[in-house]
Amino acid sequence: MKRAATILALAAAIAFGSPAYAVQPDEILADPIKEARARELSKELRCMVCQNQSIDDSDAPLARDLRLLVRERISAGDTDSQVLDFLVARYGEFVLLKPRFNPHTVLLWLLPPLALMGGGIALWVYSNRRRRAGVSDDESVLKLSPEEVARLEELLASDPSVSSREPHP
Amino acid sequence: MIAEAGHYALVLALGLALIQSVVPVIGARRGDVALMEMARSTALAQLLFVGASFTLLTTLHVMSDFSVVNVFENSHSAKPLIYKITGVWGNHEGSMLLWVSILALFGALVAAFGNNLPASLRAHVLAVQAWVAGAFYLFILLTSNPFARIAQPPIEGRDLNPILQDIGLAVHPPMLYLGYVGFSISFSFAVAALIEGRIDAAWARWVRPWTLVAWIFLTLGIAMGSYWAYYELGWGGWWFWDPVENASLMPWLAGTALLHSALVMEKRNALKVWTILLSILTFSLSLLGTFLVRSGVLTSVHAFATDPARGVFILLILCVFIGGSLSLFALRAPHLKQGGLFAPISREGALVLNNLFLTTACATVFVGTLYPLGLEVLTSDKISVGAPFFNLTFAPLFVPLLVAVPFGPLLPWKRGDLLAAAQRLTVAGIAALLAIAVLLAWMRGGPVLAPLAIGLAVWVIAGALTDFAERTGLFRIPPSVSLRRARGLPRAAWGTMFAHAGLGVALIGIVCETTWNSEYIATMKPEQVARVAGYELKLQGLTQRQGPNYRETLAQFAVSLDGQPLPAMTPSKRSFATRGMSTTEAALLTRGASQLYVSLGDASADGGIAVRIYHKPLVLLIWWGPVLMAFGGMLSLSDRRLRVGAPKPARAIRKLQAAE
Numbered sequence: 001m002k003r004a005a006t007i008l009a010l011a012a013a014i015a016f017g018s019p020a021y022a023v024q025p026d027e028i029l030a031d032p033i034k035e036a037r038a039r040e041l042s043k044e045l046r047c048m049v050c051q052n053q054s055i056d057d058s059d060a061p062l063a064r065d066l067r068l069l070v071r072e073r074i075s076a077g078d079t080d081s082q083v084l085d086f087l088v089a090r091y092g093e094f095v096l097l098k099p100r101f102n103p104h105t106v107l108l109w110l111l112p113p114l115a116l117m118g119g120g121i122a123l124w125v126y127s128n129r130r131r132r133a134g135v136s137d138d139e140s141v142l143k144l145s146p147e148e149v150a151r152l153e154e155l156l157a158s159d160p161s162v163s164s165r166e167p168h169p
Numbered sequence: 170m171i172a173e174a175g176h177y178a179l180v181l182a183l184g185l186a187l188i189q190s191v192v193p194v195i196g197a198r199r200g201d202v203a204l205m206e207m208a209r210s211t212a213l214a215q216l217l218f219v220g221a222s223f224t225l226l227t228t229l230h231v232m233s234d235f236s237v238v239n240v241f242e243n244s245h246s247a248k249p250l251i252y253k254i255t256g257v258w259g260n261h262e263g264s265m266l267l268w269v270s271i272l273a274l275f276g277a278l279v280a281a282f283g284n285n286l287p288a289s290l291r292a293h294v295l296a297v298q299a300w301v302a303g304a305f306y307l308f309i310l311l312t313s314n315p316f317a318r319i320a321q322p323p324i325e326g327r328d329l330n331p332i333l334q335d336i337g338l339a340v341h342p343p344m345l346y347l348g349y350v351g352f353s354i355s356f357s358f359a360v361a362a363l364i365e366g367r368i369d370a371a372w373a374r375w376v377r378p379w380t381l382v383a384w385i386f387l388t389l390g391i392a393m394g395s396y397w398a399y400y401e402l403g404w405g406g407w408w409f410w411d412p413v414e415n416a417s418l419m420p421w422l423a424g425t426a427l428l429h430s431a432l433v434m435e436k437r438n439a440l441k442v443w444t445i446l447l448s449i450l451t452f453s454l455s456l457l458g459t460f461l462v463r464s465g466v467l468t469s470v471h472a473f474a475t476d477p478a479r480g481v482f483i484l485l486i487l488c489v490f491i492g493g494s495l496s497l498f499a500l501r502a503p504h505l506k507q508g509g510l511f512a513p514i515s516r517e518g519a520l521v522l523n524n525l526f527l528t529t530a531c532a533t534v535f536v537g538t539l540y541p542l543g544l545e546v547l548t549s550d551k552i553s554v555g556a557p558f559f560n561l562t563f564a565p566l567f568v569p570l571l572v573a574v575p576f577g578p579l580l581p582w583k584r585g586d587l588l589a590a591a592q593r594l595t596v597a598g599i600a601a602l603l604a605i606a607v608l609l610a611w612m613r614g615g616p617v618l619a620p621l622a623i624g625l626a627v628w629v630i631a632g633a634l635t636d637f638a639e640r641t642g643l644f645r646i647p648p649s650v651s652l653r654r655a656r657g658l659p660r661a662a663w664g665t666m667f668a669h670a671g672l673g674v675a676l677i678g679i680v681c682e683t684t685w686n687s688e689y690i691a692t693m694k695p696e697q698v699a700r701v702a703g704y705e706l707k708l709q710g711l712t713q714r715q716g717p718n719y720r721e722t723l724a725q726f727a728v729s730l731d732g733q734p735l736p737a738m739t740p741s742k743r744s745f746a747t748r749g750m751s752t753t754e755a756a757l758l759t760r761g762a763s764q765l766y767v768s769l770g771d772a773s774a775d776g777g778i779a780v781r782i783y784h785k786p787l788v789l790l791i792w793w794g795p796v797l798m799a800f801g802g803m804l805s806l807s808d809r810r811l812r813v814g815a816p817k818p819a820r821a822i823r824k825l826q827a828a829e
Binding site: 028051054104111 | 404406409410411412510513521525526528529532533536537544548550551553554555556557558561562566690691692770771779
């Protein structure tokens with residue numbers, strides 16, 4: 001159903017525009033290098049009326065306008081980052097599919113590496129603790145520590161009823 | 170009458186679920202076997218009533234009874250029969266009914282096949298299962314009744330969304346739901362174990378096959394959905410990092426981790442607490458996925474405003490179940506006894522590493538999916554997190570995981586020797602390096618990352634085969650002995666090999682498709698020729714055709730490669746009058762694992778038509794990989810070890826062995 005829902009959202013996008021395509025033949029720039037740049041940039045830009053689609057994938061009229069805008073800026077000689085800056089100034093950070101690193105997105109960017117490191121450290125600490133608490137050597141599982149031996153002897157000596165309580169066959 | 174009967178059956182199912190939620194728990198408290206056994210009959214009866222309800226809704230759709238809102242909004246009398254049936258779950262209400270039907274199915278399966286489960290564990294598991302079911306029955310009955318009537322029945326329906334009128338809808342949602350909802354079993358087992366405060370290896374032996382079943386379906390469901398989008402949406406994309414996709418990927422990642430940790434628990438009685446937690450998390454993520462999709466919260470936060478009842482209700486279910494089970498976990502987990510010890514370098518250690526990376530990957534997807542939502546609520550800042558973010562954060566997590574995959578099966582339990590394992594992987598390593606060298610030499614100056622990624626994939630595949638060769642003594646001993654050994658190999662070992670190799674196969678497909686994809690986008694007129702990756706496609710003409718509930722424009726392409734004619738391709742564009750929408754039906758030409766992909770755009774005024782042609786090298790491997798993984802899962806499921814415990818007459822067992 002998830003996929004179906006995606007498709008539903010796409011269908012909605014199609015419904016309120018004329019049925020169109022992602023990049024259309026008439027949009028393509030003559031210069032293949034500039035066109036390739038435009039395609040790469042399009043993949044990082046969001047079609048704002050769609051559900052999490054890049055303008056490269058989207059059929060919505062707005063996406064087409066944005067694709068044309070990107071190509072216009074590239075043709076005017078902007079660098080990739082200038083194009084992005086231009087679009088962010090116009091439409092806000094929402095237009096970027098890869099959010100920029102800033103105080104608001106610190107957690108977003110740092111959480112994956114922190115989760116990995118945190119998990120790794122937790123595992124290391126845990127396994128160390130368990131090994132120290134448990135066994136340092138295979139044999140010591142079975143061997144009693146000196147304290148345990150002393151305590152066992154003490155118990156055996158102080159409680160003579162232990163053996164008499166055992167049911168005799 | 171049919172609609173009312175369906176509605177009534179659902180109400181009865183709710184009643185049964187309520188009984189099943191309470192009585193068995195009381196029975197387990199008192200040690201009353203009769204009360205505990207009640208769970209089994211109610212679980213089976215629930216399936217009967219929900220099944221009846223679902224069948225009746227299907228009947229309504231097939232009969233095109235437009236006096237029912239759900240049928241009116243999603244069906245049309247001229248729609249082909251198959252889409253009348255699949256249209257049942259092609260909408261919110263119907264898909265929720267499918268969800269609970271599958272939940273009831275799993276509950277009934279536990280009731281029917283749980284003969285040798287301890288009585289109290291079975292009672293608890295079924296009770297927890299009924300809590301979940303009860304909550305969702307209430308949700309359907311109170312907010313999304315599929316049987317609601319219209320006072321003035323219209324004469325014709327609004328038709329199903331055309332994009333959903335595809336065979337994909339018949340396969341994808343049921344598979345996905347079998348996976349999603351299948352994880353409810355491991356959840357119920359985990360919660361039952363926490364309630365009982367007891368957990369042992371027998372518990373893991375029970376949970377693992379159920380998890381495996383759910384995982385197989387989820388794997389196939391996701392792959393199927395991806396292929397559906399690939400051929401239906403018209404631009405050849407197969408994964409978009411869309412929130413609804415992520416909603417299905419998260420339980421898959423957690424479920425894969427669970428599968429591996431349950432293995433440690435079963436074999437070595439270790440990682441108990443972690444396995445319980447993963448069981449809870451996996452199903453919680455399934456619930457979260459249901460919430461994300463069903464509430465529409467991710468399209469916009471304001472979806473609550475448009476239909477507040479549904480979103481809030483599912484959110485409530487989510488909070489109660491996730492919060493409740495995690496609280497129970499926090500309360501009881503410290504009292505669970507820890508199991509066997511192991512050295513960091515060991516099979517267990519490798520599986521822990523697998524879990525670390527898979528859960529981190531899952532957390533990454535989780536954060537990326539929900540961060541924009543959280544940020545908007547807290548600061549009213551709107552940001553987007555899309556494919557470029559996930560490619561940058563998710564992919565690097567899989568690199569170390571894939572490097573480690575071949576080591577896992579080669580390390581012995583408890584304490585292993587990394588150097589010895591590495592020595593046995595020498596051939597796999599050489600194969601990987603060779604692949605990288607050949608690819609780099611072949612496309613000098615091309616992308617560097619792609620050959621490296623393919624090398625990694627070769628490493629994973631060769632590693633999976635190494636384990637197999639080691640176990641059967643392939644190439645070291647006479648082939649006949651090897652063959653005998655291969656036959657005697659546990660099915661689970663075969664399963665591991667296929668599943669791990671599938672991972673590598675999928676990776677090759679992904680890398681080839683993204684790196685060496687060629688495309689051609691232009692407006693073509695009849696008799697024009699397009700050249701893509703050595704193929705020549707000549708547009709021969711455009712024709713119109715009337716389908717059952719649509720009109721379509723077909724374009725005939727004559728295809729040839731180096732002058733050799735290949736089968737013709739006829740992509741089409743369908744327009745559905747009822748909804749005023751159109752769909753593209755891409756034409757696919759499969760050559761080995763590669764595909765030529767043609768889809769149509771708009772017709773231009775001067776008789777031309779916009780055409781998109783792609784050559785996608787080895788693209789099918791993207792889906793063959795998951796199919797191999799699922800096949801491995803099935804082999805593993807048929808392992809003797811997992812069949813043990815299911816009582817079978819001796820003769821049946823002998824027959825099975827003879828068949829092997």
